[in-house]
Amino acid sequence: MIDNNNIALLDGIEVDINGNETILESALKLGKNIPTLCDDSRLDPNGCCRMCLVEISGWPRMAPACATKISSGMEIVTENERISRHRKTLISLYLSDHPENADELETGAPNELLSFANEYGVSNGWPHLKSRRYERPDDPNPFINFQADKCILCARCVRYCDEVEGVSAITLAGRGSDTTIATADNISLLESTCELCGGCIDVCPTGAMGEKMPFLAEALPERALTKVRTTCNYCGVGCQMDLNVDPDGNDGRGKVVKVTSPPAGTTTNDGNLCVKGRFAYDFIDHKERIVSPLIRGVDGLLHEASWSEAIDRASKGLLNVREKRGNDALGFISSSRCTGEENFLVQKLARAVFKTNNVHQCAAT
Amino acid sequence: MKKSDSSKIASVPGKLADRGGLLTGVAKQVSEDTGVPAAEVYGVGSFFHLLSRSDAKVRVCQGLSCWMAGSDEVLSQALDLGLPAEGCSCLAACDQPVAVLRDRLVLPSVGSREIKQSGGDWKKLTSDFLNEEGVWFGHVDSFDDSGQNLAVHLHGNMDFSGEAYQRALELSSDDIIAELETSGLQGRGGAGFPAARKWRSLCDQDKQTCYVVLNADEGEPGTFKDREIIMRRPDKVLEGLAIAALAVGAKEVYCYLRGEFELPIKILKNAIDEFERNDCFPGLSFHIHEGHGAYICGEETALLEALEGKRGLPRLKPPFPTEVGLWGKPTLIHNVETIACVPAIIRSGGNWFRDLGITGAGTKIYCISGHVNKPGVYEMPLGITLDELVEKAGGYVGELKAFSPGGASSGFLPASERSRPLDWKSLGEVGSSLGSAGVVVLNKNVSIRDATRETMVFFENESCGQCAPCRIGTRYQRESLDRYISSKEASDLSLVEDIAWEMEQGSICGLGHTASVPLLSARKWFPEAFE
Numbered sequence A: 001m002i003d004n005n006n007i008a009l010l011d012g013i014e015v016d017i018n019g020n021e022t023i024l025e026s027a028l029k030l031g032k033n034i035p036t037l038c039d040d041s042r043l044d045p046n047g048c049c050r051m052c053l054v055e056i057s058g059w060p061r062m063a064p065a066c067a068t069k070i071s072s073g074m075e076i077v078t079e080n081e082r083i084s085r086h087r088k089t090l091i092s093l094y095l096s097d098h099p100e101n102a103d104e105l106e107t108g109a110p111n112e113l114l115s116f117a118n119e120y121g122v123s124n125g126w127p128h129l130k131s132r133r134y135e136r137p138d139d140p141n142p143f144i145n146f147q148a149d150k151c152i153l154c155a156r157c158v159r160y161c162d163e164v165e166g167v168s169a170i171t172l173a174g175r176g177s178d179t180t181i182a183t184a185d186n187i188s189l190l191e192s193t194c195e196l197c198g199g200c201i202d203v204c205p206t207g208a209m210g211e212k213m214p215f216l217a218e219a220l221p222e223r224a225l226t227k228v229r230t231t232c233n234y235c236g237v238g239c240q241m242d243l244n245v246d247p248d249g250n251d252g253r254g255k256v257v258k259v260t261s262p263p264a265g266t267t268t269n270d271g272n273l274c275v276k277g278r279f280a281y282d283f284i285d286h287k288e289r290i291v292s293p294l295i296r297g298v299d300g301l302l303h304e305a306s307w308s309e310a311i312d313r314a315s316k317g318l319l320n321v322r323e324k325r326g327n328d329a330l331g332f333i334s335s336s337r338c339t340g341e342e343n344f345l346v347q348k349l350a351r352a353v354f355k356t357n358n359v360h361q362c363a364a365t
Numbered sequence B: 001m002k003k004s005d006s007s008k009i010a011s012v013p014g015k016l017a018d019r020g021g022l023l024t025g026v027a028k029q030v031s032e033d034t035g036v037p038a039a040e041v042y043g044v045g046s047f048f049h050l051l052s053r054s055d056a057k058v059r060v061c062q063g064l065s066c067w068m069a070g071s072d073e074v075l076s077q078a079l080d081l082g083l084p085a086e087g088c089s090c091l092a093a094c095d096q097p098v099a100v101l102r103d104r105l106v107l108p109s110v111g112s113r114e115i116k117q118s119g120g121d122w123k124k125l126t127s128d129f130l131n132e133e134g135v136w137f138g139h140v141d142s143f144d145d146s147g148q149n150l151a152v153h154l155h156g157n158m159d160f161s162g163e164a165y166q167r168a169l170e171l172s173s174d175d176i177i178a179e180l181e182t183s184g185l186q187g188r189g190g191a192g193f194p195a196a197r198k199w200r201s202l203c204d205q206d207k208q209t210c211y212v213v214l215n216a217d218e219g220e221p222g223t224f225k226d227r228e229i230i231m232r233r234p235d236k237v238l239e240g241l242a243i244a245a246l247a248v249g250a251k252e253v254y255c256y257l258r259g260e261f262e263l264p265i266k267i268l269k270n271a272i273d274e275f276e277r278n279d280c281f282p283g284l285s286f287h288i289h290e291g292h293g294a295y296i297c298g299e300e301t302a303l304l305e306a307l308e309g310k311r312g313l314p315r316l317k318p319p320f321p322t323e324v325g326l327w328g329k330p331t332l333i334h335n336v337e338t339i340a341c342v343p344a345i346i347r348s349g350g351n352w353f354r355d356l357g358i359t360g361a362g363t364k365i366y367c368i369s370g371h372v373n374k375p376g377v378y379e380m381p382l383g384i385t386l387d388e389l390v391e392k393a394g395g396y397v398g399e400l401k402a403f404s405p406g407g408a409s410s411g412f413l414p415a416s417e418r419s420r421p422l423d424w425k426s427l428g429e430v431g432s433s434l435g436s437a438g439v440v441v442l443n444k445n446v447s448i449r450d451a452t453r454e455t456m457v458f459f460e461n462e463s464c465g466q467c468a469p470c471r472i473g474t475r476y477q478r479e480s481l482d483r484y485i486s487s488k489e490a491s492d493l494s495l496v497e498d499i500a501w502e503m504e505q506g507s508i509c510g511l512g513h514t515a516s517v518p519l520l521s522a523r524k525w526f527p528e529a530f531e
Helices: A023-029 A081-096 A112-119 A156-164 A199-203 A214-218 A275-279 A307-325 A340-353 B006-010 B012-018 B026-034 B038-047 B064-068 B071-080 B112-117 B163-169 B173-183 B195-203 B225-232 B234-248 B262-277 B300-307 B336-348 B350-354 B386-392 B424-428 B448-462 B468-487 B496-506 B510-514 B517-525
Strands: A007-010 A013-016 A053-056 A075-077 A144-146 A171-173 A180-182 A209-211 A226-231 A240-246 A255-260 A294-296 A302-304 A332-334 A359-361 B058-061 B085-088 B100-102 B105-107 B140-142 B211-216 B252-257 B285-290 B331-335 B363-370 B376-381 B400-404 B438-443
Touching (some): A081 B468, A294 A307, B012 B026, B026 B038, B064 B363, B064 B448, B173 B336, B195 B234, B211 B300, B234 B331, B386 B438, B496 B510
Parallel strands (some): A007 A075, B252 B285
Antiparallel strands (some): A053 A075, A144 A209, A294 A302, B400 B438
């Protein structure tokens, strides 16, 4: 036993007890990664996936590191023969309830279960379970797809929808080995309270919740894509997001085939995105996208122009109106996609240059 | 789960039941009524079989004793006749097989004659065992006709005087708990945890509010004692609860009875009224909560979740309910039989109770069913042997082959263990357990392999599905046995030991810990059945 009141031992290393940390958090500070599947820093600990079980001396059973607070006098072991046997057998069980065909194991997002299987040297060799779970196959929503076979029921999606988004569109339904993820009465997500933020996809560790986006049909798995960090320009919040680029797409120029959120805790949006940020990227390579300024000519048609020509033309037009009709004949409306700084500049333009207070922003209604 | 008002959530299962179960559109109605999100309501409803499959008005018990008495045949006859029937887990009427649930009333001893007489109308299905008031009782007996040496005394008369409670009022909490400690009373629900330790834990805490909860979600196959205790001695149960509440300082008592207990629920309600008429327990409120068909809610933390109106998923422990229980408050939760022993302990003393037993403290209420002449509920000294119990129950029918001493999760023991005392320690020594003391006797005509399969189907159906070792493990074990049954290849069972280990080590609750015991014990004691 340890004498000091404020000390615990984690794999033999002394840990100061300061408040409310879980074993998982304390271990992470020591650089120890205890494997987890159901844990997410944004969610209350659930302890259901059983990957993170550790031994605590004096406790008859192994305890989930994610849900157990470290307290003084605890002697914790995170790696030994028993724990290793447990993890390997557990992974084998998970794999036996996972797609049998290796090609289906990871078609999109990285499958964390598969990563652990590789790390622990567990192959997918056990006979597979016969019974299937219900997965709402006819849901017409355009964005989110659920494959029950890949679901390990960690309930991250359900808890995220509930605890982070406050939307509660999905639930654990049924019980026992038939348990699945469902909506009320299995209605489409479109009829439910779902806001299609896609957070369920982001938190899913196995890709059971996935995108329906058409670009993904022929894309490489996410691990083979290049991530390009950028700021979402749909509104001024400034969410960080990763454009997932298929380097071979667009004849080698690269093609954005997916948007993912950076890991929770790394950016201001804490891993969250909204429906626009996560799914509305198909404009990027859209054939109708306007990629240069256009000026309407005397022939009534739009003609490609340079930026300086376009700005010159716009300023002449505005000055012309002011001269003929006065300052207040002009009004300025900026876009909700502008940042605060850009909105400031728009009102500066209105007030200082064109001497009018007619200025507004589309999101300010 | 976080946002909604706790009392609104608590009412969700009841409101679903009031609307006829989880029919299309009902989740939305209950959501509008309570403010609980529709998906969450659906999740709750879909967890409980009486709600999720409410159109099945006739449920035929598939528990071991009913199965041995031909429940498969009764079910197929019912289906042939067009009854809205399906199989279900144990209905706690193993003494009167085949048990059939008609809506929420358990009908005892239903055979093909009763099925035929219904003429295909489920409302007309009945049993000769019902008396004129539509009530039935099982057979009970004890080792002491005078009742002087019985803690529960099932064949005694109900007593609403509250005499033991009056006696407790004269004692301090410490004195009451000391008496309980002396008695050596161990929890009768399965684990055998010392009752006084729970009471003491509550008393030791600085608390504003705490609760007492009665666990009457009796569902362990082979077990039907709580049914009979409530039917015959609700006075003992309620007085025990009142004494417990007095000792730990609780003002509210919640009684959780399985939803299939239509008759016990009625009788318990009447008994509460009777005590209230006498104003026996001033300042104490009793609340009755009906379950809706989920064995796992007999696990105490799953029961608390269900009481709170949620899916019955067991909580992580620690913390235990004595510290973080109902609505997060310290909660004393006891099995029916445990609490029914309390009045006699207070009245006659802890020493008296302790000395009643042979190898452990007190009398014990044993259920016995299967191949014996007089299946029933017997109050006997703790630690009698199978032979002694069966002698009381009229002797064996046929030649003893195996027995299950304490419900499905205690597994099977061979006839050679017939002289082993039926107590926690002695049975634990051979990898079994006294559990809930639901003894099932199997004679030579029963296939151990098939009986094992029945119990495995039970655990697969009743796993809550929360944690992978149990959710996947129970199904995996059953599918392995099925593969073996069709192939006869021993290799089909090569993984079951590994999976059993993982289920025991990795599961959250006792269901997963013990679900492999039937298969492992059957293979250990009856290897020839798997060769």
